[in-house]
Amino acid sequence: xxxxxxxxxxxxxxxxxxxxxxxxxxxxxxxxxxxxxxxxxxxxxxxxxxxxxxxxxxxxxxxxxxxxxxxxxxxxxxxxxxxxxxxxxxxxxxxxxx
Numbered sequence: 848x849x850x851x852x853x854x855x856x857x858x859x860x861x862x863x864x865x866x867x868x869x870x871x872x873x874x875x876x877x878x879x880x881x882x883x884x885x886x887x888x889x890x891x892x893x894x895x896x897x898x899x900x901x902x903x904x905x906x907x908x909x910x911x912x913x914x915x916x917x918x919x920x921x922x923x924x925x926x927x928x929x930x931x932x933x934x935x936x937x938x939x940x941x942x943x944x945x
Contacts, residue, residue: 856897865901869908876910877937878920884912888921892929907933 859865866887875882888909891899899905909917920937923930930936 855894858893859900861901865903869903869906873906873908875908875939876912876914876916877907877934877939878909878916879912879914880939881910881912881914881916884910886911886917888917888933890931890933907937909933909937 869887870885874885876885885908888907889896889899890905890907893900896905907921909921911917916937918924918926921930921933922928
């Protein structure tokens with residue numbers, strides 16, 4: 848899980864509902880296709896672009912499962928970094944079939 852940023856703006860009261868709705872509609876990791884331990888990743892980071900917090904065009908679903916796609920692809924293996932090419936670097940458009 849991502850450590851808190853000391854100067855990050857407070858989250859909107861609407862964020863939990865937006866997050867739940869996004870994950871219900873986008874229920875697989877866009878990097879590896881897994882369907883567990885999913886997170887909504889902001890393509891443009893919330894701490895730099897708080898105005899995009901509730902903008903679904905700024906979201907992509909990444910997992911925090913064994914593949915650690917949220918950290919490795921969303922944050923380039925460093926929680927203090929972000930990947931401006933996260934969408935391009937994600938290859939799955941539908942979940943893996945088991």
